[in-house]
Every structure is written in structure tokens, then in C-alpha cells.
Amino acid sequence: MKLDHIHITVNAKIDPSFKALPKDDAKRFVDRLLKEIHMKPLGPINWADAEDLDFPGQSFVQMITTSHCSLHFFNHKDGTNEIYFDLYSCKPFDSEKVVELLDEKFCLKEWHGVLYNRASDGKPQVRMIGTAAKEFMVAKVRN
Numbered sequence: 001m002k003l004d005h006i007h008i009t010v011n012a013k014i015d016p017s018f019k020a021l022p023k024d025d026a027k028r029f030v031d032r033l034l035k036e037i038h039m040k041p042l043g044p045i046n047w048a049d050a051e052d053l054d055f056p057g058q059s060f061v062q063m064i065t066t067s068h069c070s071l072h073f074f075n076h077k078d079g080t081n082e083i084y085f086d087l088y089s090c091k092p093f094d095s096e097k098v099v100e101l102l103d104e105k106f107c108l109k110e111w112h113g114v115l116y117n118r119a120s121d122g123k124p125q126v127r128m129i130g131t132a133a134k135e136f137m138v139a140k141v142r143n
Contacts, residue, residue: 005118008095010085010102010130012111018081021058021073023047029105030062033069036101037093040065066091073106085113099129 027045034041042063050056057074066089074082083106087098095115102108112130 005088005090006092006095007086007088007116007118008098008113008129010083010099010108010111010113012083012085012102012106012108012130014081014083014109015107016079016081018073018106019075021060021071023058023060026058026060026071029071029101030060030069033098033101034062034064036097039089039091039093064089095129 023045026047030041030045042065045060045062047058047060049058055074056076057072059070059072061068061070069087070085072084074084076082083102085102087093099108099111099113110131112128115127115129117125
């Protein structure tokens with residue numbers, strides 16, 4: 001039986017007018033994301049406002065039945081905003097839909113990421129995504 005363990009990361013500069021990610025907004029985003037990629041939550045969202053004011057913003061982690069997703073939003077003093085997003089699952093999902101939803105919510109300006117498939121019965125595959133990304137294949141590590 002083939003199991004695909006898929007991990008997507010997206011690091012992005014986002015719309016400078018985006019100022020905060022309140023818990024209710026984060027929950028609505030996660031609910032829509034999970035609905036679109038056909039996954040289910042495994043408990044409530046874990047959301048936090050930054051206590052370290054050198055890195056102001058908000059973060060969340062949502063455990064899902066097949067693993068987790070997380071997002072960190074930073075609102076920098078120089079007016080730039082960034083997000084760092086991760087989604088890991090042993091159930092396949094549409095990575096393009098994930099990026100589309102991130103763009104719709106946060107207005108991605110410059111971004112890059114990695115799509116990593118650690119297939120259990122084949123070669124792992126790594127694909128760079130985002131601005132000027134290049135695809136490449138990673139060979140299996142020998143024991």
C-alpha cells in the first residue's frame with residue numbers, strides 16, 4: 001500500500017495593509033482550507049498573539065486527523081508583512097488550491113516554498129514552488 005506523506009511550506013511577503021490575524025479570522029481561514037482540501041480538524045485551533053514584541057504578529061497550529069497545519073504572521077515595524085505556512089499530511093491534497101487560498105487571504109507578493117512528497121514505496125520528491133522556482137528530484141537515501 002502506497003502512502004504519500006506530503007508537506008508544503010510557503011514563505012511569503014504579503015500585502016502591507018494586512019495588519020493582524022485575529023483568532024476568529026484564523027479559524028475561518030482554517031475551516032475553509034480544510035473544507036477545500038477535504039481534511040478534518042483534530043481538536044480546536046491553537047492560536048496565539050505574539051508576546052515577543054520584537055516579532056509582532058499572530059500564529060496558529062491546527063492539528064488535523066492526518067497531521068497538522070500552522071501559520072506564523074509577522075507585522076514588522078518597517079511596514080513589511082510576512083507569513084510562514086506549513087501543511088503536513090499523510091493524505092494527498094491539492095497544493096495549488098492551498099497556495100490559491102493563501103493568496104486570496106493574504107495577497108502574496110513575493111513567495112517561495114517547497115512541496116515535499118515522502119512516498120513510502122518510491123523515491124521522495126521535492127519541488128520548489130513560487131517565484132522563479134525550479135523543480136528537482138531527490139534520490140532515496142541508502143541505508
